[in-house]
Amino acid sequence: MSMENLRRKRRRSNGETAERRRPSGASARREAPALRRTSSGASPRSGAQSTSPPGRGGPAGAGAAEDPGGAGRRAARLPRAPGGGVRQGGPMSTLTEDLTDLFDHVWGRFRARMAGLGDAEWDWRPTRDAHLGLRRRIAHLTGTLREDRNPVWLGLPPVSPPAEPEPEPESARAALAAAELAYARWRGWLAEVPQEALAEPIGAVAGPYGEATRLSFVLHLADELVHHTAEAALLRDLYAGTH
Known part of the structure; x- marks a missing residue:
């Protein structure tokens, strides 16, 4: 060949x-x-990734390259513990627990701002109006939190026997101790309220506010606590700036 x-x-x-x-x-x-087509839904020619977030109509695994840690997903609600900590396992928190956590957070902030309060500062006021001093602010908070109507408006049994009027505190230390007792009393009542009861109306016992829900009453108390403790903190700042 x-x-x-x-x-x-x-x-x-x-x-x-x-x-x-x-x-x-x-x-x-x-x-x-x-x-x-690749497993991520992208074209090998373009390299484009699907932008649909997981759980919202996008294919399984879509968007993984853009959100490798899952940060784009809606965060799961963490279970809460009394006092504002995160529960270690167990069921998710209820509305009652969330409200209690809110009050604990505000009260802890107030307690920290009142640290070191002396008698002279407690009795001081920026003007002649006695209602503008720390003495009246703290007394008002104490009375609001320990009021006998509170458990009744929350749907709990009334206080029996009714609480005796507290004597007027004679020092900053006594005033803050009374406030701590009043807060513990309110917190105990709130923690007893079942979540489903918060959506119920207060009832005839609340007079013109009878159609309001128990939740609205709790939020009213939260507003009282937030703005009066903020006033107390501001008074401390004013005192520090003028003395």
Whole structure:
């Protein structure tokens, strides 16, 4: 066989091998989707990722490259512990527990701001109006938190026997101690209220406010606590700036 014939035979052999390796038209069409789509839903040509967040209509695994840590997902609500800490396991917190946590947070902030309060500062006021001093602010908070109507408006049994009027504190230390007792009393009542009871109306015992829900009453007390403790903190700042 001449060299030219040998070259022709090799070219024919190589062409037949390549033809056998090339998929037929039907086979190529069946394989095309696998070539065009990756597991993340992206086209290998464009490299684009789906932007649909998980759980909102996007395919499983979509957006993983943009949010590898899952930060884009709606955060799961953490279970809460009394006093504002995070519960270690167990059921998710109830509305009653969330409200109690809110009050604990505000009260803890107030307690910290009142640290070191002396008698002279407690008795001081920026004007002649006696209602503008810390003495009256703290007394008002104490009376609001320990009021006998509070458990009744929350749907709990009334205080029996009714609480005796507290004597007027004679020092800053006594005033803050009375406030702590009043807060503990209010917190105990609030913690007893079942979550479903918060949506119920207070009832005739509340007079013109009878159609208001117990939750609205709790939020009213929260507003009282927040703004009066903020006033007390401001008075401390004013005293520090003028003495």
